Amino acid sequence: MRDFIDLRSDTVTKPTQKMREAMMNAIVGDDCYGEDPTVNELEALAAEKMGKESAMLVPTGTMGNTSALMTHVKHGDAVILEPDCHIYYYERGNVSAIAGALPILVSGEGGCPDPDIVEDMLGRNGNRPKITLICLENTHNRACGRTIPVEKMKVIYDISRKFNVPIHLDGARIFNASIALNIDVKEIAKYADSVMFCLSKGLGAPIGSLLTGTAEFINEARKARKRLGGAMRQAGVIASAGIVALKEMTERLKEDHENAKLLADGLAKIDKVKDGLIRGETNMVMINTKIVGMKAVDLASELNKRNIKVSIYGPYTIRLVTHKDVNRDDILYAISAFDDIF
Structure with missing residues (x-):
């Protein structure tokens, strides 16, 4: 029987052999004292990749986003969010329950809040809670991995400067955005004051995300991470795999994009699916x-x-995600399975 082809998410990726070896041989210290050299190396590398001053390792993207929210806003403030964004849709209400902020939902095209509405909201705070943060997501999970073009990010960034309101970018898959837009990841990150990105999705590391920003911001975010229980000890074991991911796994995301196009092109030839x-x-x-x-x-x-796993995204939507553990033959088999069903 054929092994299962897991297209539910790129979070199912397994660490590479080189990652496993790096984890086994990692030089470690106590990260709570700032003494884990491998964590320090990863954080420095992450900050450099994003063009930021500093970075902080967290176990999950959700903790990274929540730490950012807790650092940017005060209880009773408001945060602009797109209605389908990960922070609002999937993170268990942390924006309110933990950060104490009111979500202000602003829809727009492709998972990006409409800049005109954002500007209008910021311009008439009035008696409503003060809006002190704008959150964006690039790429956007529930918008089928759509990117926000840097031109649109710049428009929102310029609006945010006008009102002195920071931007946090949920860049869980920011390297996918970089590949799709054919630009350096710094060109995306520069239009946000803080950026979170994940190591454990398409990059293939087993665990970990990074929150990046100014040195002052990250120093405050470390306090938020502590409150959330995210400060770790000999975390170099985790960080070592993340270093391999950032040095060796970003460019190969092109293969995932090519496989997704192959899948879509194949499904488009099936009359009942197209x-x-x-x-x-x-x-x-x-x-x-x-x-x-x-x-x-x-x-x-x-x-x-037919040994294919997919995600169910509501009563009438399924999602299929390509990643490093799915190859071209797997995609061709998946297309044939759809053809068999229809």
Whole structure:
């Protein structure tokens, strides 16, 4: 029987052999004292990659985002968020429950808040809670891995400077955005005051995310991380895999994008699927299953019978994500499975 092809997410990636060896041989210290040399190396590398002064290792992207929220805002402040963004949709209400802020939801195209509405909101705070942060997500998870073009990020950044309101970027997949936009990742990060990115998605590390920003900001964020229970001891074991990820795994994301395009192109040739196909720019493909005449759970079940795992994104949407542990042959098999179903 064929092994399962796991297209649920790029979070299912396994660490490379080189990562495993680096973890086994990592030089470690106590990171709570700032004495883990491998963590220090990773944080310096992450800051350099993003063009920021400093960086902080956290176990998860959610903790990175929450630490940023806690550092940027005060209880009773408001935060501008896009309604489908990860911070609002998936992070268990941390923006309110932990950071104590009111979400102000601003819709827009491709998962990016409409700049005109953002400017209007900032210009008429009035008696409402004071808006003290704008959050963006690039690439955008629930928008099928869409990127926010740097031109649009700059527009929102310029608006934020006008009102002296910082921007936090959830850049969990910022390296995917960099590849898709064909620009250095710094060119994206420069339009945000703080940036969080993940090591454990397409980059293939087993655990870890980085929060980056000014030295002053990161010093304060370390206090937030402590409150969340995220300060670690001999974390060099984790950081060592992250160093390999940042040095060796970013450029290969092109393969994931190519495989996602191969998948979308193949599905587009299936008459009953093509009208429900939602293409992304990076490593994601979605299908509106209502258009193809099935509930998402039923299509996922049929694919599971054929040893393919996908994510269910509501009653009538499934998502498929390419990553380093899925190859071209796997994609061709997945296309044939859809053809068999329809």
